Amino acid sequence: MVPCAGMGLRAVPPAATPAAASADPALPKQYHPVAGHPMVMHTLAAFAGVSRLLGTLVAVAPGDHFLNAYAHPTFFTVECGGPTRADTVLGGLRALVARGALPDDWVLVHDAARCLVTSRQIDTLIDTCQHDAVGGLLAHKLADTLKTSIDGPGGVRVASTVDRSDKWLAQTPQMFRMAPLRAAIEHVGSGATDEASAMEAMGLHPRLVPGGAQNFKVTYPDDFALAAAVLAQRAHGATLDRFGGARGQVAPAYGKKTMF
Numbered sequence: 001m002v003p004c005a006g007m008g009l010r011a012v013p014p015a016a017t018p019a020a021a022s023a024d025p026a027l028p029k030q031y032h033p034v035a036g037h038p039m040v041m042h043t044l045a046a047f048a049g050v051s052r053l054l055g056t057l058v059a060v061a062p063g064d065h066f067l068n069a070y071a072h073p074t075f076f077t078v079e080c081g082g083p084t085r086a087d088t089v090l091g092g093l094r095a096l097v098a099r100g101a102l103p104d105d106w107v108l109v110h111d112a113a114r115c116l117v118t119s120r121q122i123d124t125l126i127d128t129c130q131h132d133a134v135g136g137l138l139a140h141k142l143a144d145t146l147k148t149s150i151d152g153p154g155g156v157r158v159a160s161t162v163d164r165s166d167k168w169l170a171q172t173p174q175m176f177r178m179a180p181l182r183a184a185i186e187h188v189g190s191g192a193t194d195e196a197s198a199m200e201a202m203g204l205h206p207r208l209v210p211g212g213a214q215n216f217k218v219t220y221p222d223d224f225a226l227a228a229a230v231l232a233q234r235a236h237g238a239t240l241d242r243f244g245g246a247r248g249q250v251a252p253a254y255g256k257k258t259m260f
């Protein structure tokens with residue numbers, strides 16, 4: 001399931017900057033062009049490359065028909081977006097149950113805005129978690145020295161340096177069984193910022209599976225250029241097989257638009 005109903009407010013460039021002149025603030029970030037395609041299409045291409053997935057539910061905001069022009073058998077949209085990401089995910093889980101998902105079925109939840117995830121990373125997560133009692137998530141071990149802050153003279157200042165040896169940045173996909181995940185999010189409510197934290201609130205310890213720095217979430221205006229650069233570098237290399245074409249071949253048409 002791909003939650004795709006956010007507004008992307010942090011990605012809107014400040015007014016009066018060169019980036020603001022060409023940006024469409026009314027278009028949520030997941031639909032902004034990145035390397036020639038709407039951002040979420042790169043995300044969906046990675047999932048389309050994982051053959052053991054039954055399909056992908058894209059949870060969009062009510063009235064959002066953006067993806068109608070990109071229809072493809074590997075995904076379908078449901079207008080179940082809510083005010084927070086957790087609300088959107090819950091709507092998606094209920095929609096999956098309505099379509100026959102069973103309590104023990106696994107579901108992977110992945111941000112539309114993490115458009116650099118690869119089919120290989122998704123496969124690694126599944127391989128690692130499919131026999132786990134809880135499930136797990138891709139995550140990236142902290143690479144920098146970690147500070148806490150206080151407001152001080154002249155602005156924000158360092159309060160302390162924190163031991164980072166056990167610190168990870170949570171990424172997606174996050175993979176759990178349908179019934180426990182739904183129960184956990186219903187228990188924790190709209191404030192859960194990811195699926196793992198809802199499971200943690202139930203006393204569980206999801207598995208951490210190394211993802212990689214490139215699986216970042218496009219959040220701020222500068223992130224678009226970084227994502228485009230990574231995709232451009234991959235297009236010169238090894239990832240033209242995202243839609244099932246072999247390396248070096250031209251990939252098939254993706255619905256009414258052509259991808260890659």
Ligand SMILES: Nc1ccn([C@@H]2O[C@H](COP(=O)(O)OP(=O)(O)OP(=O)(O)O)[C@@H](O)[C@H]2O)c(=O)n1
Nearest residue numbers: 003004005006007008009010083084085112113
């Ligand atoms: N009510 C919401 C909020 C977020 N998301 C989705 O959750 C993912 C992660 O959220 P984030 O990147 O933080 O997106 P936004 O909420 O859109 O960003 P912002 O907080 O800057 O507005 C995104 O794919 C976003 O579309 C969602 O489906 N429904």
Ligand SMILES: C[C@](O)(CO)[C@H](O)COP(=O)(O)O
Nearest residue numbers: 085111170171172193194217
């Ligand atoms: C789920 C998530 O991608 C994990 O890092 C992230 O928490 C979602 O973004 P938000 O800013 O917390 O909504």
